[in-house]
Amino acid sequence: MSSMGTIVAIITVLGSLFLVTRGSTFQSMKASQTVKLAAIWAAIILGLVLLISFLQH
Incomplete structure (x- = not known):
């Protein structure tokens, strides 16, 4: 995969995660829990x- 393809894939995954978490219980989480979860997803x-x-x- 070219570097442009990799960038598009990352943006797509991040956009998908954003759309999935918009209507779920993630909005009621504390800021520290949200940052921890975001760091885990970023590492994955x-x-x-x-x-x-x-x-x-």
């Missing part, structure tokens, strides 16, 4: 991007 996404990049080379 970054790990997957690095894995895909590594497997292609």
Whole structure:
């Protein structure tokens, strides 16, 4: 996947996560819990991007 494709994929995943969490119980969470959950998702996404990049080379 080219770097432009990777960027589009990341933006798509983040947009999907935003749409999923808009109407759920995430809005009632404390700010610290939200930041922790966002950090976990960011680590998962970054790990997957690095894995895909590594497997292609």
